[in-house]
Amino acid sequence: MARKAIPEYIQRRLYAESMGRCMNPACGKDLLLTNGDIVEKAHIIPHCDSADNSFENLILLCPNCHTNFDKNSAFTEEEVRIWKRERQQQVSQLFSQKFDTFEKLEELVKPLLTENKTIYESYYLNDKRKLWEKFEEKILINNQKLRFLLSKNRDLFQKHHDEYFSNLAIIDQLILHIDEFRDTRKDDEKIRTVLFPEEVNSIFGLESSLEGMLPSVESLECLICKLQNEDKFVGITLGIEDPFLIYKEHDEYVQLFLSDAPRIRQMYFSYHCLKSVGIRLGSLNFALKYLDNNHIAFKIENCQNLSNVTVKEKSFKFIYEYCLSKAELISLAPKKGLIIVNLHNWNGGSCISNEAYEQAKIMGVTLLTMDDFYVYIQNLK
Incomplete structure (x- = not known):
């Protein structure tokens, strides 16, 4: 009777468990080589005695260790079971580190996501099935590392009671995707219920997700202040369709679009810059874009106070009030x-x-609604 094949989902769990190395701790040889895999699946209790293809009865070894175990009896069944337990503990210790900042976590997570993204785009999206199935094993290994890292550091992610605005909810979805990717796909089943959340790439700065600008100008000003204190801030460009700021990270210049909501949310959270909305960023950018569209140059006087701009040597201050009162005007000084x-x-x-309006006359200032602003700008041209 023909030996029953090992189910694919069990093979995938074995790859994830092994981290791509022979499970014999005295060996640890790489199993996934560029010129061909050397991985072999060994039964702890021989298949001829048990017909057991369960995850618990299987282990990944290099050819030498497999031969020494099966034919030379160099290791006992109990020793091999200990290898499985030790590898799980080793991986847990290595990738279950608790970090005190998102930036430190990002240093480990970003390369794993980058490699997975490269494999997916190079082989899966280009319909290179054989190469995809070969390198999918590497994704399984990276995913296992990601799962440990993300699960241990959930507190470093921005969270919100509405999951639509929560980066932590995105991370939890990624963990569900990792588990399903590893455990549930059968040989003839290609549809997954939990897809990879693309916003993850935004959170870790791999790819922008232009969902729309977060409303708070005050949060953005706080972030700029923190970046300036760390000598990272380079500049900001407002008044265009996709405004952005530029900052330095590891001696490289990074362009951060202000509509890249998951990444912006994460940076606000990590830098403790989540502020209530005083002035809406979208409204401010719209007004500045009106200036730009009319070919009128403007200058932001202070990047930590984005609502103050100079236009043709005239000082403008943008506010956002349902109805500006006399008291509120006086408080602006x-x-x-x-x-x-x-x-x-x-x-x-x-x-x-x-x-x-009456108080403005006394103080010698000009008050404009947006309709007034449009007319005023046209008269400046």
Whole structure:
């Protein structure tokens, strides 16, 4: 009677367990070589005695160790079972490190994600089935490392009660994907229920996910301040369709799009910059984009105060108030000659109170609604 094949999902678990090395701790030879695999699947209790193809009865060895175990009786069954337990403990200790910063975690996670992404795009997306099936084993190994690292450091990810806005929810989905990728696919089954969440690549800065700008200008200003304190901040560009900032990371310049929501959320969280919304970034960028579209140059006076800009030697301050009151205007303590623009345009002309207009005359400042701003800019041209 023909020997029953080892189910693919069990083979996948074995690859993940081995981390690509012979399970004999005294050997540890690499099993996945560029010129061909040397991996062999050994039965702890011989198949002829047990017909047992379970994960618990199988172990991955190099050809030499397999021969020494099966034919030379160099190792006992109990010794080999200990190898499995020791490898699990070893991997757990190595990749279950607890980090105090996201940046340290990122240093280990990013190369694993990068390699997986390269394999997926090079072979799976290009319909190179044989190469994909060969290198899929490497993804299994990387995924096992990722699972340990991410599970141990869940507290380093931004979280929100609404899962749609939560990076931690994305990481939890990735862990589910890793488990399904390893355990559930049969030989003839290619459909997975939990797909790889593409936002993971954004969180770790591998690929932008342009979902839309987070609203808080104050959070962005705080992030810029923190980056400046670490001598990482290079500059910011607003007033365009896809605004971005540039910062230095490991002596390289990184372009961070402000609409790359998962990455921005993670940086705000890691740098403790999650602030409540005072001025909406999208509204500020819209106003600055209006200037740019009309070929009117503007200068942000201070990158830690993005709402203050200079246009043709005139100082503008952008605010976001449902209805600017006299008291709120006084609290701004504006200098004489300042032009204050209320970005909140949902209620039209009533976004500035009559009392505020009267107080503005006394203080020598100009108050503009967005409609007024458009007219004012046209007159500047």
